[in-house]
Amino acid sequence: MQAVEGPKTPSPTSDVSVIVRVLYSHLRIVFTCVAFLAFGGCCAKPFIMPDAGYRADIVVLQPPTTMARGEKREIRVRVRNASDVRWVTSGVDTSDVWRGDDDGKYQMFLGDHWVAADGEPVAHDDGRALLPILLEPGESTTLLLGVNAPLAVGDYVLELDLVQENVTWFAAKGSEKARYHVRIE
Numbered sequence: 001m002q003a004v005e006g007p008k009t010p011s012p013t014s015d016v017s018v019i020v021r022v023l024y025s026h027l028r029i030v031f032t033c034v035a036f037l038a039f040g041g042c043c044a045k046p047f048i049m050p051d052a053g054y055r056a057d058i059v060v061l062q063p064p065t066t067m068a069r070g071e072k073r074e075i076r077v078r079v080r081n082a083s084d085v086r087w088v089t090s091g092v093d094t095s096d097v098w099r100g101d102d103d104g105k106y107q108m109f110l111g112d113h114w115v116a117a118d119g120e121p122v123a124h125d126d127g128r129a130l131l132p133i134l135l136e137p138g139e140s141t142t143l144l145l146g147v148n149a150p151l152a153v154g155d156y157v158l159e160l161d162l163v164q165e166n167v168t169w170f171a172a173k174g175s176e177k178a179r180y181h182v183r184i185e
Helices: 012-042
Strands: 056-061 072-081 108-116 121-123 128-130 140-148 154-164 178-184
Touching: 056 154, 056 178, 108 140, 128 140
Parallel strands: none
Antiparallel strands: 056 072, 072 140, 108 121, 108 128, 108 154, 154 178
């Protein structure tokens, strides 16, 4: 005849190890939440400038005066940081070792728009050129920007501006756009 065993009494050591494992998992959750709140969860902390940082001087070197309908042209553009703020153009504060990666979400670009002679927008955000990683106050860089002429013959204005992705166009913060009259033939 076999002896029937009754309910097992947990040993004190197994109870302690279970308690320790539960506490450890809860503490990991708490520390993760604290890190998220304090450091952005070790994710990218976007570099969004104060309004005064959105100041640029934009000059097209040898601007086009005429273009053919639908013509694609590469233009050279000099961009100068006209503010007192360092432009972290990658969109992430690279001085922060916990910055993570923002996948380009806040990068800075030179872009262009075409506007008809009557002021009506024709092509918004026609081309883009990525700025270098860092531009100190007063520093300049020269970029190549691909522009696509409108398809209809007429007089247009080619506008150039900088944009910080998912934040703002510089002109919306008071910076002057570069504007060039172009005849499309």
